[in-house]
Amino acid sequence: MRILTAGVALAALLLAAPLAKAADPIVIKFSHVVAENTPKGQMANKFRDLVDQRLGGKVKVEVFPNSQLYGDNKVLEAMLLGDVHLAAPSLSKFGKYTKKLQIFDLPFLFKDIDAVDRFQKSPAGKSLLKSMERRGLIGLGYLHNGTKQLSASKPLRVPGDAAGLKFRIQASHVLAAQFEAINATPLKKPFSEVFTLLQTKAIDGQENTWSNIYSKKFFEVQEYITESNHGVIDYLIVTSTEFWKSLPSDVRAQIQEAMDEAVAFGNQVALQKAINDKKRIAESGRSKILQLTDAERQEWIKAMRPVWSKFEDEVGKEMIEAAVASNAGS
Numbered sequence: 001m002r003i004l005t006a007g008v009a010l011a012a013l014l015l016a017a018p019l020a021k022a023a024d025p026i027v028i029k030f031s032h033v034v035a036e037n038t039p040k041g042q043m044a045n046k047f048r049d050l051v052d053q054r055l056g057g058k059v060k061v062e063v064f065p066n067s068q069l070y071g072d073n074k075v076l077e078a079m080l081l082g083d084v085h086l087a088a089p090s091l092s093k094f095g096k097y098t099k100k101l102q103i104f105d106l107p108f109l110f111k112d113i114d115a116v117d118r119f120q121k122s123p124a125g126k127s128l129l130k131s132m133e134r135r136g137l138i139g140l141g142y143l144h145n146g147t148k149q150l151s152a153s154k155p156l157r158v159p160g161d162a163a164g165l166k167f168r169i170q171a172s173h174v175l176a177a178q179f180e181a182i183n184a185t186p187l188k189k190p191f192s193e194v195f196t197l198l199q200t201k202a203i204d205g206q207e208n209t210w211s212n213i214y215s216k217k218f219f220e221v222q223e224y225i226t227e228s229n230h231g232v233i234d235y236l237i238v239t240s241t242e243f244w245k246s247l248p249s250d251v252r253a254q255i256q257e258a259m260d261e262a263v264a265f266g267n268q269v270a271l272q273k274a275i276n277d278k279k280r281i282a283e284s285g286r287s288k289i290l291q292l293t294d295a296e297r298q299e300w301i302k303a304m305r306p307v308w309s310k311f312e313d314e315v316g317k318e319m320i321e322a323a324v325a326s327n328a329g330s
């Protein structure tokens with residue numbers, strides 16, 4: 001009898017063994033399109049490391065930079081299918097899911113990145129994080145890259161200089177309208193194709209931040225960069241509502257905390273890169289950086305500003321007013 005009982009106990013132990021094995025970690029795939037030495041690349045790696053320190057064994061973050069996993073045109077579909085869990089597309093790339101985020105593309109809306117920051121932290125700005133919940137996506141926070149500059153194969157000092165040229169743009173109706181307003185031709189193309197399009201002269205120019213122009217070597221294939229600061233490239237860190245809600249609440253809170261810290265770090269990187277990458281480009285001698293006079297800048301504003309009224313209904317008049325008000329802070 002005793003032998004039988006011991007045998008049963010052993011069998012029960014053997015059967016239970018696989019169940020007793022530590023649960024597999026929750027894997028978070030974080031896909032992005034830029035290089036690792038950019039504000040977004042650095043933020044993503046910092047987030048991975050913080051999660052590893054604090055939730056190692058329970059949660060594992062895998063980062064895929066440089067469009068290795070998905071380009072920005074596919075990543076949100078993949079997220080809704082559960083194939084990827086985090087991404088940080090530029091705010092210009094959410095047009096299929098919400099019209100509200102188009103506000104960030106309105107030309108000459110924010111006077112500088114501090115104004116963008118104030119708007120993002122305001123109640124109006126925070127409300128936009130939830131603008132896609134009905135579509136199954138939720139924003140966990142904003143991340144800065146910086147203000148945009150215009151690069152081209154010829155010097156652009158006044159809007160008329162851009163007339164007839166082809167510019168690559170992100171997938172945004174506002175950005176299309178912005179280039180149409182100066183009689184140029186906008187072409188929506190993925191970020192991963194921009195260098196080759198410029199190199200082969202399939203396009204004449206593009207708009208981007210100092211960090212992206214440097215890290216993707218656009219300055220090597222564009223002779224001129226106009227320091228226009230006419231718009232912004234910032235990011236929305238996004239996940240699927242289904243995935244987010246499926247996480248145990250304590251894990252979710254720790255992930256959000258790690259994300260907030262990684263964003264604060266990424267924002268510092270963004271500020272430094274805007275200065276250092278511009279300097280590196282200037283020192284390379286490959287691209288000539290053009291400064292606008294006040295009068296020239298006013299011409300760009302005059303030509304592009306009418307774009308606001310075209311999108312006022314979709315974006316919301318109050319939202320635009322809230323963004324304009326953020327320029328007033330110090």
Ligand code: SIN
Pocket residue numbers: 033034088089090145170190191208212233
């Ligand atoms: C990015 O910074 O994520 C890409 C921006 C672009 O597509 O130009």
